[in-house]
Amino acid sequence: MSRVRFDTVSVDYGSGPVVLDVSLDAVAGEWLAIVGPNGAGKSSLLRTVVDAVRFTGSVMVDGRSTTSMTDKERAKSVAYVSQRPVYPEGMAVFDYVLLGRTPYMGTLASESAEDIAFVWEALTALRLEPFAGRNVATLSGGETQRVSLARVIAQRARILVLDEATASLDVSAQHEVLETIDALRVSHDMTVISAIHDLTAAAQFCDSVAIMEQGRLRSQGSPVDVLTEAVLQDVFDPSIRVLDVDGDPVIVSLRSEETHR
Amino acid sequence: MNAGRPPDTRLHWWWVGVAALALVAAIIAGAMIGVVDLSPMDVVRSTLDKLPFVNIETDMTVREEAILWQIRMPRVILGVVVGSMLSAAGAAYQGVFRNPLADPYLLGAGAGAGLGATLAIVYGSNAAGWIIDPLPLAAFVGAIVGVAFAYLLGYTVRSGRTSVTLILAGVAVAAFLTALQTFIQQRESETLREVYGWILGSLNTAGWGEVRLAAPYVVVSLAVVFGGRRLLDVLSVGDTDASTLGVRPGRIRLVIVVFATLGTAAVVAVSGLIGFVGIIIPHTVRLLTSASYRVIVPLSILLGGAFLVVADIIARTAAAPAEIPIGVITAIIGAPFFAIILRTSKGVVS
Numbered sequence: 001m002s003r004v005r006f007d008t009v010s011v012d013y014g015s016g017p018v019v020l021d022v023s024l025d026a027v028a029g030e031w032l033a034i035v036g037p038n039g040a041g042k043s044s045l046l047r048t049v050v051d052a053v054r055f056t057g058s059v060m061v062d063g064r065s066t067t068s069m070t071d072k073e074r075a076k077s078v079a080y081v082s083q084r085p086v087y088p089e090g091m092a093v094f095d096y097v098l099l100g101r102t103p104y105m106g107t108l109a110s111e112s113a114e115d116i117a118f119v120w121e122a123l124t125a126l127r128l129e130p131f132a133g134r135n136v137a138t139l140s141g142g143e144t145q146r147v148s149l150a151r152v153i154a155q156r157a158r159i160l161v162l163d164e165a166t167a168s169l170d171v172s173a174q175h176e177v178l179e180t181i182d183a184l185r186v187s188h189d190m191t192v193i194s195a196i197h198d199l200t201a202a203a204q205f206c207d208s209v210a211i212m213e214q215g216r217l218r219s220q221g222s223p224v225d226v227l228t229e230a231v232l233q234d235v236f237d238p239s240i241r242v243l244d245v246d247g248d249p250v251i252v253s254l255r256s257e258e259t260h261r
Numbered sequence: 262m263n264a265g266r267p268p269d270t271r272l273h274w275w276w277v278g279v280a281a282l283a284l285v286a287a288i289i290a291g292a293m294i295g296v297v298d299l300s301p302m303d304v305v306r307s308t309l310d311k312l313p314f315v316n317i318e319t320d321m322t323v324r325e326e327a328i329l330w331q332i333r334m335p336r337v338i339l340g341v342v343v344g345s346m347l348s349a350a351g352a353a354y355q356g357v358f359r360n361p362l363a364d365p366y367l368l369g370a371g372a373g374a375g376l377g378a379t380l381a382i383v384y385g386s387n388a389a390g391w392i393i394d395p396l397p398l399a400a401f402v403g404a405i406v407g408v409a410f411a412y413l414l415g416y417t418v419r420s421g422r423t424s425v426t427l428i429l430a431g432v433a434v435a436a437f438l439t440a441l442q443t444f445i446q447q448r449e450s451e452t453l454r455e456v457y458g459w460i461l462g463s464l465n466t467a468g469w470g471e472v473r474l475a476a477p478y479v480v481v482s483l484a485v486v487f488g489g490r491r492l493l494d495v496l497s498v499g500d501t502d503a504s505t506l507g508v509r510p511g512r513i514r515l516v517i518v519v520f521a522t523l524g525t526a527a528v529v530a531v532s533g534l535i536g537f538v539g540i541i542i543p544h545t546v547r548l549l550t551s552a553s554y555r556v557i558v559p560l561s562i563l564l565g566g567a568f569l570v571v572a573d574i575i576a577r578t579a580a581a582p583a584e585i586p587i588g589v590i591t592a593i594i595g596a597p598f599f600a601i602i603l604r605t606s607k608g609v610v611s
Binding site for chain 1: 265266267268270488489491492494495497498499502504505506507509547551552553555
């Protein structure tokens with residue numbers, strides 16, 4: 001059963017299409033990775049789910065077109081973490097996570113006791129309780145990613161759209177955040193769609209991988225079927241090698257013989 | 262266990278209490294201090310006496326009563342109205358534009374009001390048959406026209422409507438209107454002093470009429486900014502993130518700017534272009550308490566009023582019987598005070 005269905009989606013900012021005729025399904029409860037070189041249209045495709053770009057075609061969430069939903073309805077089903085989230089100077093972690101409750105509040109209303117309870121629950125789920133009063137701008141990269149995820153949990157959306165959420169993290173922090181996302185996906189019954197540069201991580205964590213190239217969908221399927229050396233060498237670079245480490249694919253780029261001495 | 266908000270994120274009652282006390286103290290001081298000093302007890306007793314169902318005898322003479330209620334109080338209350346409005350509008354502009362340098366005059370309200378006032382002073386002063394005073398009306402209309410132009414320009418930019426294009430549009434409109442204003446002012450140099458005096462801002466024309474003129478706009482404007490304080494926090498994560506949380510950043514920005522401008526135009530119409538208040542009060546609150554607009558907006562309203570009343574006391578007494586323009590005072594006492602806060606505070610300017 002598909003939670004999110006892209007049907008012939010195209011995005012054009014005015015200087016030619018950046019996404020062209022992409023049709024793609026994200027299955028309920030699964031983690032779908034969107035991979036591809038810089039400029040392949042991954043971010044633009046993800047932004048169609050939250051109606052943050054103009055597009056043609058349709059994006060269906062649980063069988064409903066996102067454009068037929070009100071802003072609040074959409075925000076209750078889809079949460080989005082951008083490539084470089086803004087963490088306002090001086091804002092407390094608690095207040096940042098509370099922003100996730102925005103779609104549940106009236107325009108002029110303040111947060112209810114229920115909203116506050118949801119925030120604490122989200123902070124607990126991400127082990128952030130001790131940081132509740134801390135200035136969000138003073139946290140480390142991995143911690144701020146957890147704060148963003150706590151906001152998503154407080155938002156109670158069943159679909160999580162992540163745009164390169166771990167790109168700026170070191171190896172161990174990235175791994176920890178990906179493990180956290182996977183645990184939340186299971187515990188909160190979420191469907192995850194993420195653009196991701198790290199192909200090895202995509203192979204390890206995701207149920208399904210879609211490769212994009214110059215705005216078009218190249219292929220979609222399970223990681224082992226899609227992330228093959230031939231395809232990756234064609235889409236990315238001839239230097240790509242897919243190694244097998246204990247049955248898992250590890251994708252690296254090797255220097256050529258001429259330059260490497 | 263985890264019943265409510267963590268302590269660091271609350272709007273503490275004692276913050277509100279201290280700010281409210283500061284406002285009341287400033288009002289009493291403003292009513293007491295002047296060429297004829299009144300005692301604080303008389304001010305308080307006479308004020309209570311004005312309340313319905315309260316009847317308190319005071320020792321004041323008829324003349325003292327007249328000084329208090331016809332000269333001092335309207336001026337003090339106008340100071341509260343103007344100071345609260347400029348501070349709240351400054352906080353609102355800083356929030357919707359995510360720009361710490363934003364002030365109420367950012368989008369051309371100041372330049373538009375300046376042009377309107379100059380036109381009224383230069384061409385309206387010999388028209389004795391005016392039913393209403395043309396000066397405040399021209400300043401009010403000028404401020405609104407300036408911001409309307411900036412918004413239209415900013416929203417017809419083809420490369421994308423962001424808060425930055427709006428600010429740049431405001432800069433262009435303000436520069437253009439200021440140039441027109443300067444041109445007219447230089448051609449009609451016999452009114453230079455009057456125009457310049459208006460631009461520096463003053464509360465010295467204050468009577469109850471001015472308070473009645475400005476207050477309705479200010480009350481509505483403050484209510485909207487206060488009501489939108491949580492949405493200002495939502496906007497602080499940027500337009501894309503805010504829109505994924507189910508709000509429309511462009512619409513919120515428009516509504517807040519329209520109402521903040523309405524209130525700003527109304528106070529500018531009766532007091533001229535008093536500068537600096539809209540920047541330092543919200544930032545002082547931010548540095549001393551919290552970066553959340555749920556805290557900044559209400560405290561700025563209270564402290565902005567208090568600050569301008571104190572500045573006005575100095576403006577009218579420091580060089581008495583002459584008056585110093587209040588805009589000079591807000592900067593002379595405001596800038597060093599703000600510098601100290603900036604240096605000693607642990608907080609952050611967003």
